[in-house]
Amino acid sequence: xxxxxxxxxxxxxxxxxxxxxxxxxxxxxxxxxxxxxxxxxxxxxxxxxxxxxxxxxxxxxxxxxxxxxxxxxxxxxxxxxxxxxxxxxxxxxxxxxxxxxxxxxxxxxxxxxxxxxxxxxxxxxxxxxxxxxxxxxxxxxxxxxxxxxxxxxxxxxxx
Numbered sequence: 001x002x003x004x005x006x007x008x009x010x011x012x013x014x015x016x017x018x019x020x021x022x023x024x025x026x027x028x029x030x031x032x033x034x035x036x037x038x039x040x041x042x043x044x045x046x047x048x049x050x051x052x053x054x055x056x057x058x059x060x061x062x063x064x065x066x067x068x069x070x071x072x073x074x075x076x077x078x079x080x081x082x083x084x085x086x087x088x089x090x091x092x093x094x095x096x097x098x099x100x101x102x103x104x105x106x107x108x109x110x111x112x113x114x115x116x117x118x119x120x121x122x123x124x125x126x127x128x129x130x131x132x133x134x135x136x137x138x139x140x141x142x143x144x145x146x147x148x149x150x151x152x153x154x155x156x157x158x159x
Contacts, residue, residue: 128140
């Protein structure tokens, strides 16, 4: 009997981890928060994730914070002429029934004035709290990776 339980647990373990990187805030789903491993002297780090609004009412991400940074800002990349430029935005709208992707060359969270670099190497995680206009705030664990996750969008806003 014990052997059957061990086999069952081993079979179910991957399914548990498949959803371990998904979070909820009301009708919002936040999927796979991640960040890229950077050199030890990098002055900032970016965090990425996907927010899906499964509700009938729009919401808005109004701020973010993390204990590893003195400042956390919402940013986006925009094209001006032939150049891509990053700029801070006051908030990010999440349409009812829509998906907003935070990815390189799109919306992202910039963490400045880094306090704890020990959590910024491959395989480490750090907390990031998302504050929404209507939904409850939610703290997610951002996984630091050597490279972008397979299949991660690299430059998308709304879907």
